[in-house]
Amino acid sequence: MIAAESISTLKTFFRENQIVHNEASSLFGNSGDVVVSPETEEEIAALLKHADSNGLTINIMGGGTKRGFGGSIEKTDILLSLENYTGIVEHTPGDMTLTVKAGTRFKDLQDYLAKHNQKISLDPYWPENATIGGIIAANESGPKRLGYGSARDAVIGLRTVYPDGKLIRSGGRVVKNVAGYDMNKLFIGAMGTLGVISEITLKLRPIPKCESLVLVSFPKGNLEEIKSFAVKVLDSMIEPVSLELLNPALSDKLAGINAYTIAMSFEDVESSVRYQEKFVSSLLSDDAELFIYQKEKAELFWQQFYRHIPNGADNEVPIQTEASLKIGTVNLDAVQVLKETELLQDQYNVKIESHGGLGHGLSQVTIRGAESDVANTAAHVRDIAEKTGGYAIVTHLPFELRKKIDVWGNKPSYFFLLQGIKAKVDPNKTLSPNRFIGGI
Incomplete structure (x- = not known):
């Protein structure tokens, strides 16, 4: 419990309404005894310096969508909320770059950029809730990673506040920046354990002239046929932005097709999109079925897609226990994983919605059911991933279950490097304690 004198000290840095006592508990943990909402970078630095000097611990929250991702401590002393630290710092349309404060919600950014015919080439889940800082801190990406790349590919510069309150800059504000080590990658995906990302500079891409979604379903569920089709697409000259395999449950939920279905997104000038649609139709076997969604229907599909997984910002307690896992394998092994x-659905009496990238090898498995069944299923899913030589990370799980299940799995061979970096940057373990691999 944070001491009264520390709260009194914080009130010298912040207004009364920026400090709120947090008596309520969260289903997902990763909370704090006191919620502090800075509005400037200087306030963030002052808060971190005070906490680090006085042995206080801090959790960080943007939109809250990832509250169920990692963390074995229900409450730290302080929950640093970036809810009020929002806004665009600089947008240079000609250079196609954008600098923004970390608490800005992703959808707000995309809506602003659309007026300039530009967008950020990322596709996170729950874009209306997720903040750009949280997306970068978790290195989140979606099925369009095949064409867009990951968060590490979109970021060209960061401003980060260290636990001792010092501000560091990494990268820059121009795309062609090759001086020194790429320090950005140190903080992207570190789950806020090394510093608070305050500003992000991203490279942009133009909104495509034409967009469509091609769904290819396989009613017989023949794995070899699915793999063969994927290989033909990957070996061809066409460039789908996504090549995502949906399991029957998810395909039925999103498109009314109760079969394994590959979702291919095309974004380009209209002539190119139409050519690629036609080319895909020429690759079909007799057992496959083709569906083409044009712009409006394609956008609706993706809107539903990015909202099908559990949301840590949801205040309503779900009827069933929910879990999501991110699985990494060799590209086409995603077919076998799915x-x-x-x-496992019949074995553990759960419902599973899953999808896997046949061009990048990342899969997402969402499990819903009774608590013990979900826990057992999640453990079995990890066994399946590791059997293929891959890994599985639990990206959403209620706090009580996270105390029983190892969210990150086995420590990687380079874990000692991660420990060394954490010890150097945050020796007092002030920031996001136990939120990352191996309890870092």
């Missing part, structure tokens, strides 16, 4: 996880 097939084997599908079989």
Whole structure:
């Protein structure tokens, strides 16, 4: 429990309404005894310096969508909320770059950029809730990673506040920046354990002239046929932005197609999109079915897609226990992962919605059911991933279950490097304690 004298000290840095006692508990943990909402970078630095000097711990929250991702401590002393630290710092349309404060919600950014015919080439879940800082801190990406790349590919510069209150800059505000080490990558995906990302500079891309979604379903569920089709697409000259395999449950939910379905997104000038649609149709076997969604229907599909997984910002307690896992494998092994996880539904009496990138090898598995069944299923999913030589990370789980399940799995061979960096940057373990791999 944070001491009264520390709260009194904080009131010298912040207004009364920026400090709120947090008596309520969260289903997902990662909370704090006191919620502090800075509005400037200087306030963030002052808060961190005070906490680090006085042995206080801090959790960080943007939109709250990732509250169920990592963390074995229910409450730290302080929950640093970036809810009021929002806004665009600089937008240079000609250079196609944008600098923004970390608490800005992703959808707000995309809505602003659309007026300039530009967008950020990322596709996170729950874009209306997720903040750009949280997306970068978790290195989040969606099925369009195949064409867009990851958060590490979109970021060209960061401003980060260290636990001792010092501000560091990494990268820059121009795309061609090759001086020194790429320090940005140190903080992207570190889950806020090394510093508070305050500003992000991103490279942009133009909004495409034409967009469509091609769905190819396989009613017989033949794995070899699915792999063969994916190989033909990957070996061809066409450039889908996504090549995502949906399991029957998710395909039925999003498109009314109760079969394994590959979702291919095309973004380009109209002539190129139409050519690629036609080319895909020429690759089909007799057992495959083709559906083409044009711009409006394609956008509706993706809107539903990015909202199908659990949301840590949801205040309503779900009827069933929910879990999501991110799985990394060799590209086409995602087919086998989805097939084997599908079989777990009857074994554990759960519902599973899953999808996997056949061009990048990342899969997402969402499990819903009774608490013990979800826990057992999640453990089995990790076994399936590791059997293929891959890994599985639990990206959403209620706090009580996270105390029983190892969210991150086995420590990687380079874990000692992560420990060394944490010890150097945050020796007092002030920021996001136990939120990252191996309890870092």
